[in-house]
Amino acid sequence: MKKLYIQTYGCQMNQHDSERIARVLQRLDYLPTDCAEEADLILLNTCSVRDKAEQKVYSALGRWRELKQKRKDLIIGVGGCVAQQEGEELLRRVPYLDLVFGTHNIHRLDQLVTEAAAPGRRPVELGFYQDPSYMEDPEGRPQVSGPKAFVTIMQGCNKVCSFCIVPYVRGREVSRPSEKIISEVRELARRGVREVLLLGQNVNSYGKTSAGELSFAGLLGELNGIEGLARIRFTTSHPQDLSPELIEAYATLDLLCEHLHLPVQSGSDAVLRRMRRGYGLSEYLSRIERLRERCPGIALSTDIIVGFPGETEAEFRATLEILQRVEYDEIFAFSFSPRPQTVAAKIYPDDVPSEVKKRRLEMVLDLQQEISLRANRERLGCVEEILLEGPSKLGQGQLMGRTRSNRIVNVMGPKGLVGEVIGVRITGASANSLTGELLKIEQREVA
Ligand code: SF4
Incomplete structure (x- = not known):
């Protein structure tokens, strides 16, 4: 048996992709190891959403240079979002790198690794596919490693948020057929999984680009009837796609957990326009109001970006106000950093000084600590x-x-x-x- 070491950066989608990578490579008799030094194949599954993503990849590859010098038959590959973004440039800058594969090419990885093992071959595969079959589990049998499981239901994004690299590295929206998802979840539940987390870059626009497919709320309704399953969650969603039907699902589906991650990004309408988010604050807040009417006590979490180009002190204060007004249970907050290829990187100067971004980020996080602590203390005795x-x-x-x-x-x-x-x-x-x-x-x- 040969040994496979995978290092994963980024979100749950990437973690889930790394599990698929391991399953695809079982076809070539690779078994996972936790130790890069003993591996025959090292793969880096990358994320490019945050700042310094590319440097992180190059420095990880630098750490493995010595291993490659000692063992010429070691294969080193890079996949995921940075691979999609950098492509051939990775091979040019890292002469001992053997393989680059993009976000839609995990299902072909056994062929690509075989090719990389041949003398003089350094394959680069970055194709995007519209046929959703590329997302299917290679062995048709989902992995179970505890009471929770991830299930990819769609990939890609058709929105054009000006700061976001996702559409460039994950492609346009592609949804898996609902019957495949339902049968996968049924199989997971049969094998003891109690909770599924449905994954996608814009999960609540599920089905919109597939004629005749169920809506996202329709899919949730089907999953709600699966025997043995206790809970359904999903991430991540876009406020524009929080449909009345989905709000109603929170009121009627007993397995759907009372929690929604709904990224607001900023509390300022002017910043939201520059971000090209496609909604204004009043629209966002009225959807939350409807959701809370239909599902009282629902927990909300969100993403915040501080220091977006041109963000004034008043615009930043509006973000603090939205945190106080909505009282999210949890937030994920980041300082803006321009990502390659994005509209914001092309048309806006990154003009908020880094010390201002740092101060704003601390203020946001401090405020949220107070709000979360207050909300958690209210649970005492419950x-x-x-x-x-x-x-x-x-x-x-x-x-x-x-x-x-x-x-x-x-x-x-x-x-x-x-x-x-x-x-x-x-x-x-x-x-x-x-x-x-x-x-x-x-x-x-x-x-
Ligand atoms: S909706 Fe989300 S994934 Fe799509 S472009 Fe906007 S931030 Fe990126």
């Missing part, structure tokens, strides 16, 4: 339903679970309960997590 996912990072025999609203809860309990949906009483709260006590067996029923 009974919550959690899915126990595995050992807690806190150690000491604790288990980690999540509420339906996506809050982390650490509890003492036997490992045998992993995979159970169970009632807990909340006994402690910090800004980032909760502590709980398992309810006694006779109490769990009422949780």
Whole structure:
């Protein structure tokens, strides 16, 4: 057996892609290893959404130069978003690199690795496909490694947000056929998975580019009936595609968790226009209002960019105001950095000084800490339903679970309960997590 080492950067979609990479390469008898030094094949699955992505890739490759010098038969490859963006340039700058594959080419990786092993061959494969079959699991049998599973339902994005590189590196929207998704989720549930996280760059526009396909809410409705499944989540979504039908799904589908990640990016209409987000603040807020009417108590999380080109102090203050107004449960905040090929990089000077970006980012994060802490403290004494996912990072025999609203809860309990949906009483709260006590067996029923 040969050994495969994969290093993954970026989001859940990339983690999921790395699992697929490992399955495709089983066809060539590669087994995964955690140690690059003992690998016969090293693959770097990259992300280019944030600043310094390219430097991170080149420095990782630099660390493996010595390994390649010692073992000429070692194959080193780069895939994912930076591979899609840089292409042949990677081969030019890294003479010992053997292979470059883009985001749509995982299904062909066994052929590409075979080609890379041949003398003098350094394949580069960057094609985009509109036929969704490239997303299908190579072995037709999804991997199960715990009570939760990722399921890719679509890839790519047809929006044109001016800061975002995704449409250039992931291509146009392509949705998998709903019958394939439903049968995959059914199989996952049959094999013990309790929660699925549906993945896509713009997941709630699922089906829009496939004639006759279910809508996203329609797909959720079908998945809601699958026996054995306890929870459905999805990420990430765009406010424009938060349809009335999807809002209604939160009110009617019992497996759909009461949590929505809805990136707002900025609290200023002027900045949103420059970002080309396609909505204004009042539209965003009215959708949230409708959602909260139909699903009271729903948890919301969001993405924020500070220091977008031209962002004035007043425009930044509007972002602080939106955080206070919506009271998100969680945010993911970043400083703007121009990404190659994007409209913002081409037409706007990156004119907010880095120390101003840094201060704004700290202010946003500090404010959110206060809001999250307040929201978590309100849970003290409440009974919550959690899915126990595995050992807690806190150690000491604790288990980690999540509420339906996506809050982390650490509890003492036997490992045998992993995979159970169970009632807990909340006994402690910090800004980032909760502590709980398992309810006694006779109490769990009422949780
Ligand atoms: S909707 Fe999301 S993925 Fe698509 S361009 Fe905008 S930020 Fe990028």
